[in-house]
Amino acid sequence: MIELQNVKKSFGETVAVNDLSLTIGEGQVVGFLGPNGAGKSTTMRMIVGFLGPDAGQITVNGESVLENPRATKTLIGYLPENNPLYEEMLVRDSLRFTQRLRAGAGGKDAIARVVEETGIEKVYYRPIGELSKGYRQRVGLAQAILHKPEILILDEPTEGLDPNQRVEIRSLIKEIGQKRTVVLSTHVLQEVRSTCDRVIIIDKGGLVADADIETLMSQAQGAKHVIVEVEGAEPVEAIKALDGVIAVDLLPSAAAGRDRLTVATEGATELRPRLFQLAKERDWIIWELYQEEVSLEDVFRNLTVGPERGAEDTEDADA
Numbered sequence: 001m002i003e004l005q006n007v008k009k010s011f012g013e014t015v016a017v018n019d020l021s022l023t024i025g026e027g028q029v030v031g032f033l034g035p036n037g038a039g040k041s042t043t044m045r046m047i048v049g050f051l052g053p054d055a056g057q058i059t060v061n062g063e064s065v066l067e068n069p070r071a072t073k074t075l076i077g078y079l080p081e082n083n084p085l086y087e088e089m090l091v092r093d094s095l096r097f098t099q100r101l102r103a104g105a106g107g108k109d110a111i112a113r114v115v116e117e118t119g120i121e122k123v124y125y126r127p128i129g130e131l132s133k134g135y136r137q138r139v140g141l142a143q144a145i146l147h148k149p150e151i152l153i154l155d156e157p158t159e160g161l162d163p164n165q166r167v168e169i170r171s172l173i174k175e176i177g178q179k180r181t182v183v184l185s186t187h188v189l190q191e192v193r194s195t196c197d198r199v200i201i202i203d204k205g206g207l208v209a210d211a212d213i214e215t216l217m218s219q220a221q222g223a224k225h226v227i228v229e230v231e232g233a234e235p236v237e238a239i240k241a242l243d244g245v246i247a248v249d250l251l252p253s254a255a256a257g258r259d260r261l262t263v264a265t266e267g268a269t270e271l272r273p274r275l276f277q278l279a280k281e282r283d284w285i286i287w288e289l290y291q292e293e294v295s296l297e298d299v300f301r302n303l304t305v306g307p308e309r310g311a312e313d314t315e316d317a318d319a
């Protein structure tokens, strides 16, 4: 279990982590999400003991990271951002080197075990500099799990990978995360959906959400929208008058003689059957009718930039 209590960290004037408190239980795969500069890497570096907090407490399985770094480092495997590896080393030698640095931790068979677990048999005798980004990440993960840590801290593990490599590394993380607690940072929302049980969102060094993904999505259901394209007299007023409708706005893309509308409704309202009914009563023709699902992107944007600025950042959020 990882516990942070009122943790703060600044770099000069920049407050990177601001009074952050969290608990991450055993066996969870947690997505640590936030825009660039939110404080994800800084938090992770403090959990693994590479940086000390200015204030607050961090414990791993009850041991203080500051007071007992040796014990907590044994419990944690860490894949840093950009996965720094010695380019000229063979994969075999880099694993041997890591094991020596860790005083032989993991035992005699550790290297064979991690090579199999991360699927790097094919590149075992290749220099790291010749490997694809996907294989480099596999080697980084192999190093991180050599000493059989219970907890894995992975900082942007799929950053810079192509889509196929992303899928492979995600499924590898899922596999090796089955028996461990995993915290992985990312700004790719798809990653969180496909890999994590729970999501922690931070922004400007502070916590903005901490929930399992389904809960987070259902909390956001208030933002449901129905899109309808209708041919008939004065639909805006009539739709506005329906129960549960918060707002009706005209969209610019309607065909001649029709109105295209976006209808915002309260969370539990199911508007579509009532729109059909209304169209029948008024003799309208419905050309199109669908409900827009709330996406994790919407939730993330609302929490970190607010809905009004969200549209500008869509591309960045799932780059």
Ligand code: ADP
Pocket: 011, 014, 015, 016, 034, 035, 036, 037, 038, 039, 040, 041, 042, 043
């Ligand atoms: P994230 O991982 O979410 O992108 P970081 O933890 O890397 O965020 O950074 C949080 C803030 O702290 C940023 O404003 C960043 O510029 C600043 N920061 C991080 N590390 C350092 C450092 N070593 N020196 C100065 N500023 C830093």
